[in-house]
Amino acid sequence: MSFLMRVQVPDQPGALGLLASALGRADVDILSVDVVERDASYAVDDLVVEIPRGSFPDGLITAAEGIEGVQVISVRPFVGVLDTHRELELIDVVAGTIGDRLQTLVDGLPRVLSVGWAMIVGMGKDGPYRVVGSPAAPESHSAAAPWLPLRAPAALDENADWVPESWRQVNTTVAAAPLGEENRAVLIGRPGGPEFRPSEVARLGHMAGIVATVLG
Numbered sequence: 001m002s003f004l005m006r007v008q009v010p011d012q013p014g015a016l017g018l019l020a021s022a023l024g025r026a027d028v029d030i031l032s033v034d035v036v037e038r039d040a041s042y043a044v045d046d047l048v049v050e051i052p053r054g055s056f057p058d059g060l061i062t063a064a065e066g067i068e069g070v071q072v073i074s075v076r077p078f079v080g081v082l083d084t085h086r087e088l089e090l091i092d093v094v095a096g097t098i099g100d101r102l103q104t105l106v107d108g109l110p111r112v113l114s115v116g117w118a119m120i121v122g123m124g125k126d127g128p129y130r131v132v133g134s135p136a137a138p139e140s141h142s143a144a145a146p147w148l149p150l151r152a153p154a155a156l157d158e159n160a161d162w163v164p165e166s167w168r169q170v171n172t173t174v175a176a177a178p179l180g181e182e183n184r185a186v187l188i189g190r191p192g193g194p195e196f197r198p199s200e201v202a203r204l205g206h207m208a209g210i211v212a213t214v215l216g
Helices: 015-025 058-064 087-098 103-114 167-171 198-216
Strands: 001-008 029-038 042-050 069-076 117-124 128-135 154-156 173-181 184-190
Touching: 001 015, 015 029, 015 042, 015 058, 015 198, 029 128, 042 184, 058 069, 069 087, 087 103, 103 117, 103 128, 103 184, 103 198, 173 198, 184 198
Parallel strands: none
Antiparallel strands: 001 042, 001 069, 029 042, 117 128, 117 184, 154 173, 173 184
8 A cells, every 4th residue: 555655854865765774674665755845954755655465554654753853744545646746747738728728737736736636716706616626626615715815825724714614624734826816726735734835835836827827
């Protein structure tokens, strides 16, 4: 079974190697590694790992945090291929779509940004409304969207009053970016977390800005 594990690792030579060795001793296979964020003292990495049948993900945490300075931020089941650097490919697909380009965008965002779902939200005279959503996007949406108009991409407060209760029950973290105008935005959700890093929010903003230009 595969899992997506987000870890904070000391940004020093050999740290990732020590982590890989520790996971290997626990019979964990590392399928891919993606650097989410880095500063002068640490790096945040996403690792897609596979554990033996019958094993439990708790062993991932025990093995990883046995290395000094390593902190496991989250572990969650993962299905599919990690495509975190394929933004341009998705944009190209959106540009070449004959039909509903917004649907193509939200269908592709979850695999590119490693989130559970994506939707386009607009603000009309009667309040916020859902324009399109990815297959896993919740049917329920908020009756209010005080975060609109949105002038820049941002991680939103998942505990705010506007967040539907069904989203809170699964600890969904959310982020959004304006899509060509302040009253229309791309909203992404990550059930079970973790929190969105600034680099992830920036990537969402860049993609939304480019797609808005493509769509005219």
